[in-house]
Amino acid sequence: GNSVTQMEGPVTLSEEAFLTINCTYTATGYPSLFWYVQYPGEGLQLLLKATKADDKGSNKGFEATYRKETTSFHLEKGSVQVSDSAVYFCALSISSGSARQLTFGSGTQLTVLP
Amino acid sequence: DTAVSQTPKYLVTQMGNDKSIKCEQNLGHDTMYWYKQDSKKFLKIMFSYNNKELIINETVPNRFSPKSPDKAHLNLHINSLELGDSAVYFCASREGFSRSNEQFFGPGTRLTVL
Numbered sequence: 001g002n003s004v005t006q007m008e009g010p011v012t013l014s015e016e017a018f019l020t021i022n023c024t025y026t027a028t029g030y031p032s033l034f035w036y037v038q039y040p041g042e043g044l045q046l047l048l049k050a051t052k053a054d055d056k057g058s059n060k061g062f063e064a065t066y067r068k069e070t071t072s073f074h075l076e077k078g079s080v081q082v083s084d085s086a087v088y089f090c091a092l093s094i095s096s097g098s099a100r101q102l103t104f105g106s107g108t109q110l111t112v113l114p
Numbered sequence: 115d116t117a118v119s120q121t122p123k124y125l126v127t128q129m130g131n132d133k134s135i136k137c138e139q140n141l142g143h144d145t146m147y148w149y150k151q152d153s154k155k156f157l158k159i160m161f162s163y164n165n166k167e168l169i170i171n172e173t174v175p176n177r178f179s180p181k182s183p184d185k186a187h188l189n190l191h192i193n194s195l196e197l198g199d200s201a202v203y204f205c206a207s208r209e210g211f212s213r214s215n216e217q218f219f220g221p222g223t224r225l226t227v228l
Contacts, residue, residue: 032215032216034216036219038155042221042222043204043219043220043221043222044157044204044206044219045219046216046217046218049216051215087155089157093215093217094215099145099162099164099169099170100145100208100215101147101159101162101170102147102149102157102159102206102215102217103159104156104157104158106154106155106156107155107156107157109155
């Protein structure tokens with residue numbers, strides 16, 4: 001089956017620190033990979049995505065590269081801000097069939113201190 | 115304009131009651147989903163509809179019954195509510211032929227069963 005393993009949290013960083021949240025996956029077929037972010041009290045927002053091997057997704061200073069050889073999609077940001085405090089979810093979706101539901105990792109709570 | 119909307123945002127009710135959550139999307143998408151987020155933030159697919167047809171029905175108690183009157187709406191009815199049903203329920207939608215499998219999420223409905 002399909003699964004996503006995500007770095008356990010919580011993660012606490014000081015402002016301007018470097019962020020890495022690890023994500024690895026197992027999948028049958030060819031997945032699309034996503035990072036979603038959930039700010040306190042809100043729904044999920046797509047942060048970035050990659051649809052094939054070696055693609056790099058990027059948005060708001062965050063980046064992640066689809067690594068087929070290591071089945072990974074690690075999230076990075078060079079300098080975090082207090083406003084980045086949120087829960088981050090790695091997810092995959094198989095690009096076949098009509099359903100294409102998302103399989104999520106367990107989420108990583110990030111807190112950035114001023 | 116709200117792309118995916120849910121009502122109500124908060125729902126507090128007694129054990130044994132029957133309640134419904136409504137979801138509407140104005141994106142013209144063909145596929146809609148219900149996800150459940152538990153107290154540890156873990157997200158899991160419950161149901162998926164494609165053009166009003168049920169295509170995913172995960173291991174969910176049959177007290178939960180989705181209904182899709184048209185492709186823009188996917189409602190969730192829950193009978194005989196139990197304490198363990200307390201969670202945040204997210205609706206999402208996806209364009210039928212989207213290569214990236216990106217899903218758009220509603221703001222969530224926080225259900226509390228007392």
